[in-house]
Amino acid sequence: MAEHVEDSGSKSESFIEKIAEKIHGDGSSSSSDSDNEKPSSPSALKSAVYRLFGRQKPVHKVLGGGKPADVFLWRNKKISAGVLGGATAVWVLFELLEYHLLTLACHILILTLAILFLWSNASTFINKSPPRIPDVHLPEEPFLQVAHELRFEINWGLSALRDIASGRDLKKFLAVIAGLWVLSIVGSWCNFLTLFYIAFVLLHTVPVLYEKYEDQIDSFAEKAMREIKKQYAVFDEKVLSKIPRGPLKDKKRA
Numbered sequence: 001m002a003e004h005v006e007d008s009g010s011k012s013e014s015f016i017e018k019i020a021e022k023i024h025g026d027g028s029s030s031s032s033d034s035d036n037e038k039p040s041s042p043s044a045l046k047s048a049v050y051r052l053f054g055r056q057k058p059v060h061k062v063l064g065g066g067k068p069a070d071v072f073l074w075r076n077k078k079i080s081a082g083v084l085g086g087a088t089a090v091w092v093l094f095e096l097l098e099y100h101l102l103t104l105a106c107h108i109l110i111l112t113l114a115i116l117f118l119w120s121n122a123s124t125f126i127n128k129s130p131p132r133i134p135d136v137h138l139p140e141e142p143f144l145q146v147a148h149e150l151r152f153e154i155n156w157g158l159s160a161l162r163d164i165a166s167g168r169d170l171k172k173f174l175a176v177i178a179g180l181w182v183l184s185i186v187g188s189w190c191n192f193l194t195l196f197y198i199a200f201v202l203l204h205t206v207p208v209l210y211e212k213y214e215d216q217i218d219s220f221a222e223k224a225m226r227e228i229k230k231q232y233a234v235f236d237e238k239v240l241s242k243i244p245r246g247p248l249k250d251k252k253r254a
Contacts, residue, residue, distance in 0.1 A: 051218055059073065059207055059210060059211045059214070060073060060211075063207060071083055071204075072203055072204060072207050072208070073207055073208050073211060074204075074208050080204065083204075084200075084201070084204050087197060087200050087201075088197075090197075091193065091194070091197040094193055095191075095193055095194055095197075116131055116133065119131050164176050170240060170243075171232070
């Protein structure tokens, strides 16, 4: 009888040990699975974050990188402040003081030539060396590079306008028309120089502010884009879908 009790006790103990080992094994496996999942979760969350205009690169890379991007993002505050201050001085000179470009260029040349001429003639009387006027030659390569880049941008713009005018994308057509209409209104408020100066100031302020408050701006832009898509879907259903399709779109679908 006692042996039977001992056998049943040993069996129950071995059964309890097996259950405990199974529980510990499942816990360790689940913990290892959770440990394996933890490193991948930040990257998955990072990839799922909405970025303005579908951007996947940093702001510095979007602006082209290099020194121009450093100036726009105020990497060197002295250089950025100097560039913005120079542009402001030019705008004040031509817009507020109503100075003309040809007049300014002539006055600068008159002053420079007069100083160099007087210095060259007076150097013999004051026993000083005459000024060394450098022999300036403009290199050909930078001008060819600028012309090449300008040609590429012009061709891209013409191709984009042709694609918009062909009637393939109504959404893009409406966006371009709305943008040109807003630009025409802004152009009626100020002249080209003021408009160029406003764009220059925006280039020196908007990117650096966006880089500083990137997460907050992207979160707000995501909500705005959702609302815009909802409104566009309603507009498409009630208005755009009722517009008869052009022959080009019919041929494309056929």
